Amino acid sequence: MSNDKVPLPVSNFKRANFARGARDTIPMLLGAAPFGMIFGTLVSASPMMPWHGQLMSLSVYAGSSQFIATGLIASHAGMLVIWLTTFIVNLRHMLYAATLLPHVAHLSARWRWLLGFLLTDETFAVVAGHHQQALTVDERRYAHWYFLGSGLAMYSNWQLWTLVGLLFGTLFPGLQNMGLDYAMVATFIAIIVPQLNRLPYFAAAIAAGSFAYLLQNLPYKLGLLSAVFVGVMVGVVLSRSSAIGKEAA
Structure with a gap:
């Protein structure tokens, strides 16, 4: 058998x-x-x-x-x-x-x-x-x-x-x-924190958080929208730079 x-x-x-x-x-x-x-x-x-x-x-x-x-x-x-x-x-x-x-x-x-x-x-x-x-x-x-x-x-x-x-x-x-809505805040914290072990994500979080704080007094939530845009751009730029560096190596 x-x-x-x-x-x-x-x-x-x-x-x-x-x-x-x-x-x-x-x-x-x-x-x-x-x-x-x-x-x-x-x-x-x-x-x-x-x-x-x-x-x-x-x-x-x-x-x-x-x-x-x-x-x-x-x-x-x-x-x-x-x-x-x-x-x-x-x-x-x-x-x-x-x-x-x-x-x-x-x-x-x-x-x-x-x-x-x-x-x-x-x-x-x-x-x-x-x-x-x-x-x-x-x-x-x-x-x-x-x-x-x-x-x-x-x-x-x-x-x-x-x-x-x-x-x-x-x-x-x-x-x-x-x-x-505290449940969603807690959920986002659980989502974000484990991802901060990579530079693009960590830098994007720092950039978005900093701009959200600095621009919090802008009307129509424009400060929050600006912070989102800045965070995404920082993350994208660093992600692409990291990918290019790996290809060059």
Whole structure:
């Protein structure tokens, strides 16, 4: 009788990676839940229709941008202002994408577009942490299924809590003032701190924090937007410089 192990079906590795990605994201789901509920509540109190808020979560799927866009819409800002503001806020995703690109470059365009849409702060933290571990060959080969599991878990969670906020937010008109947003602050701290072991991220955090403090008195949150832009630019420049240095070596 042969003692050779029978290789597991490919579907088993896909399902295992998918399930592990969703499971590892559970702590992030808890942090995002109040954030999604508060967003739904804000939409209920704004000139927007409830279905506008749910559609925004389904199609935009970017918490910070959704909050800012809702506020700008309520203040009757122009569409160009809304687009530019949300674009600047989401520039940090360039760093996320650049970091994860080596792990997804071999995938088809369909896969990359899907994973790019599902990429959020929380999913990035989970997936980047996963790739920093000592993975087996099969775990690396099907790591995009881990990414998919994490991304879909966050996406579903965001839709659920947006809907809860839209349906029941009017019952708690002061929900956004109850301090529930502390959970998201704690989540971002948990995301950021482990990433500061690389110079581009550390420098970007220092630059963004410094400018946010120095420009905090600017109107219309322009200080915060400027800090985001500066932090992203610092991170991108240092990341590219590091990559060029490695190629030259």
